[in-house]
Amino acid sequence: MMRPRSGGLRGWLPELAVLCTLIVAPIVFPHLGFSTDLLTRVLNWGLIGLGFDILFGLTGLLSFGQAAFFGVGGFVSAYLLVSHTIDSVWLALTIGTVAAGLFGLLVGWFAVRRVGIYFTMITLAFGQMAYFIENSPLSDYTGGENGIPGVPVPVLGFGAHAIRISAGMPMYVLFALIFFLGYVLARRIVGSPVGAILLAIKENTGRVAMLGHNVPAYKLTAFVIAALYAGLAGGLLGSFQSYMPPDAFSLETSGQLVVQTIVGGAGTLIGPLVGAAVWLWLRDNLQLIPGFAILWKLVLGIAFIILVIGLRRGICGEIAHWWNERRNLAAAKAAEAKTEAIEAHNIDPITKPVALPREVRLTIAEPTTGDSDIALEAKSLARHYGGLKAVDGVSFKVRRGSIHAVIGPNGAGKSTLFKMLLDEVSPSSGEVLLFGEKITGVGVSRAAQLGIAKSNQLNQLFPNLSVRKNLRIAALARRRGPMRFDLLRGAGSIPDVEEQIVSILGLLNLVERADTPAHILAYGEKRRLEIGMALATSPNVLLLDEPLAGMSPAERIATCAFIRDIGRSRTVVIVEHDLDAIFELAERITVLYEGRLLADGTADEIRRNPAVQDAYLGGLHAHEPA
Numbered sequence: 163m164m165r166p167r168s169g170g171l172r173g174w175l176p177e178l179a180v181l182c183t184l185i186v187a188p189i190v191f192p193h194l195g196f197s198t199d200l201l202t203r204v205l206n207w208g209l210i211g212l213g214f215d216i217l218f219g220l221t222g223l224l225s226f227g228q229a230a231f232f233g234v235g236g237f238v239s240a241y242l243l244v245s246h247t248i249d250s251v252w253l254a255l256t257i258g259t260v261a262a263g264l265f266g267l268l269v270g271w272f273a274v275r276r277v278g279i280y281f282t283m284i285t286l287a288f289g290q291m292a293y294f295i296e297n298s299p300l301s302d303y304t305g306g307e308n309g310i311p312g313v314p315v316p317v318l319g320f321g322a323h324a325i326r327i328s329a330g331m332p333m334y335v336l337f338a339l340i341f342f343l344g345y346v347l348a349r350r351i352v353g354s355p356v357g358a359i360l361l362a363i364k365e366n367t368g369r370v371a372m373l374g375h376n377v378p379a380y381k382l383t384a385f386v387i388a389a390l391y392a393g394l395a396g397g398l399l400g401s402f403q404s405y406m407p408p409d410a411f412s413l414e415t416s417g418q419l420v421v422q423t424i425v426g427g428a429g430t431l432i433g434p435l436v437g438a439a440v441w442l443w444l445r446d447n448l449q450l451i452p453g454f455a456i457l458w459k460l461v462l463g464i465a466f467i468i469l470v471i472g473l474r475r476g477i478c479g480e481i482a483h484w485w486n487e488r489r490n491l492a493a494a495k496a497a498e499a500k501t502e503a504i505e506a507h508n509i510d511p512i513t514k515p516v517a518l519p520r521e522v523r524l525t526i527a528e529p530t531t532g533d534s535d536i537a538l539e540a541k542s543l544a545r546h547y548g549g550l551k552a553v554d555g556v557s558f559k560v561r562r563g564s565i566h567a568v569i570g571p572n573g574a575g576k577s578t579l580f581k582m583l584l585d586e587v588s589p590s591s592g593e594v595l596l597f598g599e600k601i602t603g604v605g606v607s608r609a610a611q612l613g614i615a616k617s618n619q620l621n622q623l624f625p626n627l628s629v630r631k632n633l634r635i636a637a638l639a640r641r642r643g644p645m646r647f648d649l650l651r652g653a654g655s656i657p658d659v660e661e662q663i664v665s666i667l668g669l670l671n672l673v674e675r676a677d678t679p680a681h682i683l684a685y686g687e688k689r690r691l692e693i694g695m696a697l698a699t700s701p702n703v704l705l706l707d708e709p710l711a712g713m714s715p716a717e718r719i720a721t722c723a724f725i726r727d728i729g730r731s732r733t734v735v736i737v738e739h740d741l742d743a744i745f746e747l748a749e750r751i752t753v754l755y756e757g758r759l760l761a762d763g764t765a766d767e768i769r770r771n772p773a774v775q776d777a778y779l780g781g782l783h784a785h786e787p788a
């Protein structure tokens with residue numbers, strides 16, 4: 163699917179292929195029934211599609227309101243030119259594009275905090291509002307139902323040397339050039355750290371936030387990028403046809419963009435262009451067939467259904483999928499065979515851990531008051547679900563640099579407590595202090611930025627990304643902060659992030675699996691990757707929720723060894739049912755029972771505590787020294 167650029171000349175092959183196609187298209191395509199004007203129109207749809215694909219194909223956000231930005235860009239630019247407020251078409255196009263971007267910022271502000279269908283509904287509502295405003299209150303400026311006629315074409319050069327870019331071939335060349343530049347830019351964005359994070363948002367939004375990235379800000383960035391592309395395409399449309407039509411704002415425009423993107427292949431950048439070519443060609447040619455003139459929409463609909471059912475990934479998506487499968491077939495088969503071998507024979511691929519990633523400096527100030535030796539403190543934490551007190555007023559302190567365990571029978575409230583420790587779940591009452599600073603209420607991504615990370619009881623991976631890319635999303639978080647607009651650098655070009663990934667791959671013994679998609683890994687490997695992702699954020703306090711669950715005995719021993727290693731450079735809090743492991747690892751143990759604190763003390767104190775023995779399980783007696 164949408165692949166960032168790999169190194170060397172090969173990495174530029176898609177750009178080269180697009181450039182060659184744009185050059186030969188006006189020679190070849192007229193033989194297939196495409197006039198030069200139709201090709202120009204296709205390029206204009208392709209240009210909106212580049213931005214839309216970053217929003218929809220890459221980030222997974224389906225907008226039904228792109229016509230609003232297309233219309234704003236088009237009408238602002240057309241009005242400025244026709245009213246002679248501005249004479250330069252280039253300047254008017256720039257202002258129109260910026261206006262669309264600003265409108266995108268406004269709409270996106272409301273939309274990106276909603277998910278799924280609610281996001282789509284908000285974009286649809288704003289799109290319809292924009293259509294109404296253009297048609298009614300602003301009709302003095304937009305021409306209402308008549309649109310704006312007489313939009314001038316762009317001019318290159320000045321004075322006597324000025325060249326008007328007229329319809330036909332000159333206009334095609336202009337559109338092809340702008341599309342190509344837009345494509346190169348879009349590819350860079352996809353390959354940047356921002357692009358990597360947007361893709362991860364589509365895979366698992368919650369985990370991206372938990373790692374410390376500001377998810378709404380990234381979604382908003384994708385939204386504004388899509389609005390800018392649409393605004394530029396809108397402005398160009400007016401100049402191309404010397405007329406800005408009111409239907410630029412219509413729901414049909416937004417719908418057509420979605421349809422074309424799905425037909426061409428979402429997540430490929432080039433898909434919307436190909437989809438537009440198919441769609442416009444079918445539309446134009448069906449109308450010419452005698453007897454089809456009235457039925458063409460029906461036939462177009464049937465053609466769409468056949469394409470979507472036959473080519474689930476869209477035309478370009480299927481081609482890209484076939485190509486990648488063919489290229490990676492041997493590697494994919496080997497990876498699956500290894501997984502089968504691990505699962506069938508219980509091969510333990512863990513060896514001795516290698517270098518630990520180095521500790522990052524604390525991003526929070528040392529506490530000026532209180533006990534600076536306390537890394538984490540829960541103060542009367544409670545979480546109630548209706549009448550159920552999952553956690554009921556629990557207080558405990560975790561000493562800096564220690565391994566601290568939280569144990570308790572099933573349903574005692576351990577996972578809920580953990581979720582409150584990093585503000586993933588808001589407490590009903592009480593608070594959490596990280597190095598003396600209150601973090602309750604800051605939100606999970608801010609808490610991660612302050613230095614607390616968690617590996618989850620149930621894996622929260624990015625299943626379709628490779629192991630390396632999973633770790634990269636984690637390692638980028640604290641290194642770059644909650645949000646950064648590094649849209650033009652390569653995601654894999656930050657040396658200390660890559661060093662961090664290599665150390666963690668070694669630590670988890672996943673070096674050979676670095677390029678394997680996470681969903682192919684064996685269960686034990688997935689558990690290790692889950693821990694590795696939390697570790698890759700370089701946390702000062704690492705929470706491990708049942709890290710040994712589902713591991714083989716040999717993996718448990720090796721995982722305990724590296725948890726002990728991790729504990730040398732940072733504070734570790736661990737929830738685990740394997741009491742042998744806990745008594746071996748933990749310096750202090752907090753025991754929960756039915757949501758309440760039952761005991762808190764050293765491993766020896768807990769082992770001998772009669773209340774723990776009575777309430778927790780008879781099996782604790784088994785751990786009594788003989």
Ligand SMILES: Nc1ncnc2c1ncn2[C@@H]1O[C@H](COP(=O)(O)OP(=O)(O)OP(=O)(O)O)[C@@H](O)[C@H]1O
Binds near residue numbers: 574577
């Ligand atoms: N979102 C929720 N809504 C309602 N009840 C919940 C929710 N989350 C947890 N609970 C309930 O709170 C109690 C504590 O659950 P929690 O998962 O924290 O326990 P636990 O000690 O981690 O258990 P286990 O060892 O089985 O993972 C359970 O009774 C659980 O059903």
